[in-house]
Amino acid sequence: MRRNLRAVLALLLVAAIGLASGCVTKTSDQSETLAAEQVVREYFTYWNEKNIPEMEKRMTPDKKGIQWYIDDLEYVKLISVSEQKPVKRGTKAFVVVFDIKQAHGGSIENGVNSWNYVLKRESDTSPWLISDWGHGGGLLE
Numbered sequence: 001m002r003r004n005l006r007a008v009l010a011l012l013l014v015a016a017i018g019l020a021s022g023c024v025t026k027t028s029d030q031s032e033t034l035a036a037e038q039v040v041r042e043y044f045t046y047w048n049e050k051n052i053p054e055m056e057k058r059m060t061p062d063k064k065g066i067q068w069y070i071d072d073l074e075y076v077k078l079i080s081v082s083e084q085k086p087v088k089r090g091t092k093a094f095v096v097v098f099d100i101k102q103a104h105g106g107s108i109e110n111g112v113n114s115w116n117y118v119l120k121r122e123s124d125t126s127p128w129l130i131s132d133w134g135h136g137g138g139l140l141e
Contacts, residue, residue, distance in 0.1 A: 039127070048075055059131075076099070079097040094119075
């Protein structure tokens with residue numbers, strides 16, 4: 001009887017350890033998604049703060065140096081970030097919903113917008129960077 005009780009307790013302990021480790025472990029893909037999403041969130045934070053140098057740290061070199069019309073920006077508020085199926089290997093794709101207000105309008109309509117953002121990285125250890133963005137579905141197809 002004691003031997004059976006020990007066996008049952010041992011099995012319960014092994015099951016509990018297995019469940020606990022399964023609950024706290026994230027897959028590599030989940031971690032990569034969180035890292036890429038964080039880049040998008042930081043980008044919008046710095047855009048709202050009108051901090052172009054920090055925005056550009058989160059972009060690929062070919063996207064730096066564009067005209068941001070920061071003087072016209074009253075605010076840009078991130079509403080949501082939703083991962084989509086990536087365009088190709090080594091990329092992450094998101095649909096980003098944001099609210100923007102600019103003093104004189106601009107190339108982005110004032111109000112709530114839904115844009116696609118694509119991020120890529122050079123290697124498994126390099127940071128995710130925003131490589132493209134835009135309105136419409138063309139980026140994610």
